[in-house]
Amino acid sequence: MCGVHNIRATQTRSIRTCIAILLMKLKSGLDNQMLATLFNMTKFQIRRAVHSARRALMKDFVPRNLGFAHITRNDIIDSHTRPLAQQMFSTVGSTPAILVLDGTYIYIQKSGNYTFSRRSYSMHKHRPLLKPMMIVSTTGYIVSVFGPYLADPRNNDALILNHSVKSNTEEMKSWIREDDVFVVDRGFRDSEDMLTDLGIKVEMPAFLQKGKRQLTTEEANCSRLVTKVRWVVESVNGRIKTWKYLGKTLPNTQIPYIGDYLRIVCSICNKYRPPINTGTFEDDLAIATKMTMLAKQSNELQSFVQENGLDKRSMKWQKLDAEETSTCITFPKLTEDEIRELTIGVYQLKTAKSYSSEHFTDDGSFEVLVSNEIPNIISARIQSRHVSSKKYSLWVKYDTSILSWYCTCKNGARVVGMCGHIACVIWFLSYARHQKEEVREFGVRDWTELVEDAARTVDFSDSEDEVLVENQEE
Structure with a gap:
């Protein structure tokens, strides 16, 4: 693994052990005390090992496997784009880069700092959390991760994307081109105008108009085309949460390192995990042709x-x-x-x-x-x-x-x-x-x-009559 040469071996642990401690912490979610017992080390030594491994991987391994700078736009188009997506969302004679965007959640503890507590509290999930923004290809390859961001209404998905584009995070403006496609959910509706001004095509499920109970056939068909491609980002989020450290509620002392841990996990997934989509080229083309034909009916x-x-x-x-x-x-x-x-x-x-x-x-x-x-x-x-x-x-x-x-x-x-x-x-x-x-x-x-139900009807008439008769006899 690249970056391990930046770790210094000591008398208590080797470079291999140092990497193993970090990966075991991320994969199993075990605390430092349990890791110290398993590796026959002290908590302080475990903490130092995790710190050294994290810094080394962030310095060399992560930049090689994550971020807009680590992969070219042509590589995404040629190697990490489903033919199904190209068939449905590209125009004749063009081969755009198709990216799928969505926010995910890293849960944290309630904070004693009331300002941070308010701004990290999600009204959607009803608990404190931080929000990384995932940018993936249509095969599940993670192009980049932005954040993590706060979780208040001023940090919804649309505003996070607007902030990333305007601040040119990772110089993404020089990476994307006109007619590229962003596949998003309805939470990005406030970003549509900005992306359109940049020449980016936005594919989003349709909204149910006020006063109506049902999407039209055309709206429902177009929404299905979007969801057929957008599901991959949800699977990527699920793959990341299999690393149990990122799936549990983290102590606030770990907030400075959440972004690093997330990027390390995403880089490992890019480097060593297979694509989420396993469809063949012929199957993708057949499905795309069928769906685009039906969408016009x-x-x-x-x-x-x-x-x-x-x-x-x-x-x-x-x-x-x-x-x-x-x-x-x-x-x-x-x-x-x-x-x-x-x-x-x-x-x-x-x-x-x-x-x-x-x-x-x-x-x-x-x-x-x-x-x-x-x-x-x-x-x-x-x-x-x-x-x-x-x-x-x-x-x-x-x-x-x-x-x-x-x-x-x-x-x-x-x-x-x-x-x-x-x-x-x-x-x-x-x-x-x-x-x-x-x-x-x-x-x-x-x-x-098998569960008690307070709403279940109970007939007390017989028992009440028996009690009444007993009282009268007395």
């Missing part, structure tokens, strides 16, 4: 539902146990791989299992709605995973295959993939109900009955 089933009043109460639907659909309707039978081609991702399949387990009734049935007036269309009402009082209505049109779908949730009008509610119904009807009954839960278990 409208949701025909949505128009049919609204024009024919299928979402009105006057429309008569008949409840049907999903087990009975084999005799009443010919819903296509699919494999999980075929369903994944419809969802264009695995997340919806994961949530489908949880949604399905909630919609089993006491007798083990899963209800769907059918109408004799509308052939080859089923309907269902799926409980929201977040709000108990909200259910979403959905419709699925089928023949020998799944033709179209529409849901009343915020993202339910999209045709680039589908929401989790639609995936739940399709997954159960086309796959899960054909499996053996003993594996229907698919790993989803309800723990409610």
Whole structure:
């Protein structure tokens, strides 16, 4: 590892031991007392070893593996950009650098300094923390880390990015070029104008307009294109937090070194860990072509539902146990791989299992709605995973295959993939109900009955009557 020659060996520990102590501290999160016991050293010696290793790695190893200066723009484009992202976000004849940005969190203790306590308190997480800004490629390669920053409203994601660009942190302005693409979430909305002035293209999920309950088909489709690429930064953040020292609440005495520790971990990930994305070139191009083609289409089933009043109460639907659909309707039978081609991702399949387990009734049935007036269309009402009082209505049109779908949730009008509610119904009807009954839960278990519930109804009428009779007899 580069930089180890800057560490001085002593009688109590070698250079190898010094690096091992630091890496074990970061990976396991053990305190100095436990490390001293494991390495047969004193706490003071452990502290000196960590200090020496940190300084040596920050001097040589980190600059070689992290920061805008350590890698050229062409290297990011050629070696660390997914063909899927280039296909979806680049124009004809251009090969922009595509970067994904997001803030992450390093939790710290509450401070006795009230000014710092207020400014490090996150209203979003409801606890004190510091915010590093992660800048990664579409394969998960970490280009740079800015910060850490404070966590008050004056240090939101947009303002952090604005500050970094205006102060030209790591001379990033000379690295980026016009028509480069920044893929971000909605928290960067206040940076959009500044980035546009610099000629940078901003890809961000759409906002739900005031007074509306649902994104349009075009907005939902474009948002899905963004999330298909943006997830990689969340995976990078998760990979970093596997280093348990960065995932726990750090004492405030470590605040001066948090940035160094984070950069050391990111440099190690860049140097020794494989890319997060493992898709092949051909698969990426095929998925990108499919998604861009679907993004231009409208949701025909949505128009049919609204024009024919299928979402009105006057429309008569008949409840049907999903087990009975084999005799009443010919819903296509699919494999999980075929369903994944419809969802264009695995997340919806994961949530489908949880949604399905909630919609089993006491007798083990899963209800769907059918109408004799509308052939080859089923309907269902799926409980929201977040709000108990909200259910979403959905419709699925089928023949020998799944033709179209529409849901009343915020993202339910999209045709680039589908929401989790639609995936739940399709997954159960086309796959899960054909499996053996003993594996229907698919790993989803309800723990409610094992925990006390104050809202559970208790009938005290019998015991009260007995007490009344006893008192009268006395």
